[in-house]
Amino acid sequence: MSNLKAVSCGIVLLFFIYSIPLHAQTEEQFSYHQFFISPIAEVNMHGWDISYGGGLSIGGGAGVSIGTNVYYFIDSNDINILEMTVFMRFFLLGSNANYGPFAQLIGGMVLYARDNLISIPADIGTMSIGAGFGWRFLLGNRWFVEPAVRAGYPYLIGMGVSTGILF
Numbered sequence: 419m420s421n422l423k424a425v426s427c428g429i430v431l432l433f434f435i436y437s438i439p440l441h442a443q444t445e446e447q448f449s450y451h452q453f454f455i456s457p458i459a460e461v462n463m464h465g466w467d468i469s470y471g472g473g474l475s476i477g478g479g480a481g482v483s484i485g486t487n488v489y490y491f492i493d494s495n496d497i498n499i500l501e502m503t504v505f506m507r508f509f510l511l512g513s514n515a516n517y518g519p520f521a522q523l524i525g526g527m528v529l530y531a532r533d534n535l536i537s538i539p540a541d542i543g544t545m546s547i548g549a550g551f552g553w554r555f556l557l558g559n560r561w562f563v564e565p566a567v568r569a570g571y572p573y574l575i576g577m578g579v580s581t582g583i584l585f
Contacts (some may be wrong), residue, residue, distance in 0.1 A: 452516065456564065456582020460489065464506045464528075469493040473501070475580060481513035482506065483574040487524075500529045503546055508556075510556045516584065517562065524548045526577040528572055544572050 459472045469491035477485020484506055491499040503526030509515040530542040548570015555563045564580045 419435075424448045424452055441484075444463075452480055453585040454483075454485075454562075454582050455585075456562070456580040458487065458489065458578050458580040460491075460571050460576050460578030462491065462568075462578075464491060464497075464499050464572060466492060467493040469499055469573075471499070475505075477505070477507070479507075479511070480516045481507055481519075483516070484497030489524075496532065500531075501546055502526050502528075516564070517556045520551070522550045522552075522568075524550060524568060524570060547574070548573070549570055 421448065432515050454475075454477055456558065457472060458475055461470050463466060469514045470490060470493075471491035473489035475485060475487045475489055478484045481508045485500070485504070487503045487505060489499075489501040489503075491501070503524050505524045507522040509518060511518040511521045524547065526546045528544055548568050550566055550568030552564050552566025557563060561584050562570045562582055562584065564582070566578055566580070568576045568578075
């Protein structure tokens with residue numbers, strides 16, 4: 419029953435975050451370089467063991483970005499972890515910035531399984547919540563690299579790097 423509760427809470431959280439009305443935005447804000455896609459490599463501590471893996475981040479916006487992350491990790495005890503989160507990222511260089519230092523809030527759900535079998539509904543799941551800090555370095559007009567750290571629950575701390583493209 420707790421798995422169903424965790425999945426239900428995660429789905430409600432996703433719908434809530436995506437339904438938040440945003441302030442009025444001009445056409446200029448929706449122009450060049452507002453949407454991004456980036457693969458992520460990360461090492462973190464889900465529980466007492468080190469987990470390693472990667473994922474994908476998709477989002478958009480300047481100044482404040484909203485998006486989603488999907489991660490897949492494996493720890494040293496062969497526990498498989500599927501983490502699905504949404505984020506709200508605040509670029510610290512201003513309301514039109516999509517580069518430089520950023521802080522972000524993260525929330526979603528995590529599913530755990532042994533023996534390489536992640537299924538929905540999962541045997542074990544919980545909510546994921548945390549905060550992160552990173553820096554987006556632009557490489558030309560469209561490419562970027564982002565080193566970042568995050569801390570929260572159920573992971574203790576995570577460090578990763580992503581590289582991506584702006585559309």
